[in-house]
Amino acid sequence: MTLTALASATSAFAAPLEKVKDLGVLRVGLYADNRPWSWDQGGKVAGIDADIARALAEALGVRADVQLFFAGEDISDDLRNVVWRGGLLGFQPCDVMLHVPFERHLMQAEDNVVFLAPYYRETFGAACSRDGGNCEAVPAAFKGRPITVELASIPDFYLLGHAGGVLAKDLVHVPTGYDAAAALANGSAEFTVATTAQIESAVADHADAGIKVRKGPLPMMMSPGWDIGIAVKENSRNLGFRLEEILEQMIADGRMAAIFKSHGVTWKPALSAQS
Structure with missing residues (x-):
């Protein structure tokens, strides 16, 4: 067996962390x-x-191979296709x-993956245009004005049902929340x-x-927010644990907050990481 073939065979049977280091590449799946x-x-x-x-x-001392993928029908599809x-x-x-949503019910349902390293707390908010009036008012106050929202998202369902549906005819659907x-x-x-x-990113990009x-909470918003983390294949725990250590180090030394700040976003710690 040649040295090249031996190296390939060794990588094939190595533990996931060692395999990544042997190949010199970390393949990372991100939403498009x-x-x-x-x-x-x-x-x-x-x-x-x-x-x-x-x-x-x-x-890890390797190259990042960042792969974009389009979201499936639900998170289970994404975990199956990507992880x-x-x-x-x-x-x-x-x-x-x-x-990846870091949620107990998802962890219980998905036995082919391991959920680790919650690194941010997602929440919902609202914003108004320069001439949009009082942004602290209830959303129903914007009846008759153009309201943009991501199609088939939690904000979309929230606005469609708000105050008995009075805003339904005012909604302009766009592909993403950033849009x-x-x-x-x-x-x-x-x-x-x-x-x-x-919202924060869009504000920074259009300073x-x-x-x-909006500073105050949205009335009757059905979602209090959720943590996001990482997911690896069930048999890739040693890789996942090492990545978790790195993320914790990034949070502790300020690198995580700096990355967020460079995109105009304020880093917020995951609730599950504080327990």
Whole structure:
């Protein structure tokens, strides 16, 4: 057996962490069109999660192979296609997936993956255009004005049902929450509900637009927020534990907050990481 063949055979049977180091590559799965977390920017994957992925690879001493994928019907589809089996159209499984909901019911339902390292707390918020009026008012106050929202999202369902559905005819559906918030900058919308990260990023990207961010909570919002973390295949625990250590180090030394800040987003610790 040649040295090359021997090395290949060794990698094939090595533990996942050692295999990543032997191959010199960490393959990371990220959601496509998920600004400010991950999106294609002129042929390069940009975003908070993309920066985190590269930092993880650098800490392991390997190259990051960041792969974008489009969300499936539900998170179980994404975990199957990206983490433990691969996609039916040839998408190869990744070593790790980022931006995974860190929720107990999901952990109990998915026995092919391990959920680790919650690194941020997602929440919902609202924002108004410069001339949009009182952003602290109840959403129903914006009846008759253009309201942007991501199609088929929690904010969409929230606004559709708010105050008996009085806003239904005012909703303008867009592909992402970031798009919904960014629409406030050019006057095509006066109000939006999106994730806090999407709003903060859009505000930073349109600093001169005068977008106003709601300070108070949204009345009757059905979601209090959720933590996001990473997922690895069930038999890749040693890789997952090492990545968890790196993420904890990044949080402790301020690198995590700095990555978020570079995208205009304030880092918030995951609730489950504080227990």
